[in-house]
Amino acid sequence: MQFLLTTTDDGGELDAAMYTKMGAFIEELTREGVLVATGGLDAGTRVTTADGHVTLTDGPFAETKEAIVSFALVEVASREDAIEITRRFHALFGGGTSVLHQVFGPATG
Numbered sequence: 001m002q003f004l005l006t007t008t009d010d011g012g013e014l015d016a017a018m019y020t021k022m023g024a025f026i027e028e029l030t031r032e033g034v035l036v037a038t039g040g041l042d043a044g045t046r047v048t049t050a051d052g053h054v055t056l057t058d059g060p061f062a063e064t065k066e067a068i069v070s071f072a073l074v075e076v077a078s079r080e081d082a083i084e085i086t087r088r089f090h091a092l093f094g095g096g097t098s099v100l101h102q103v104f105g106p107a108t109g
Helices: 016-031 079-093
Strands: 002-008 035-040 045-050 053-058 068-075 098-103
Antiparallel strands (some): 002 068
16 A cells, blocks of 8 residues: 655754654665655646646645645555554654545556
């Protein structure tokens, strides 16, 4: 089962120690074969199509605190395993807000 974990901006800055902890966590998940992909995201561009016309709107959208700033795609045996990874991720930062989405499709079996 694949799950997409997205995190929102909490307004905090990452220091060198946090980058080191995060790097170790990413290495561990990679070694375990759980981490499929991870990365950060920019403010985005909304693409709207109506009546054959395309409109582009640059982000950020809504409230900045709700903007998705990073993601991890993990492959695990269950939703509970994905929740545990999310819990461990939050433990690194002392809390936070994330959303888990199960990914469906041919590539995910």
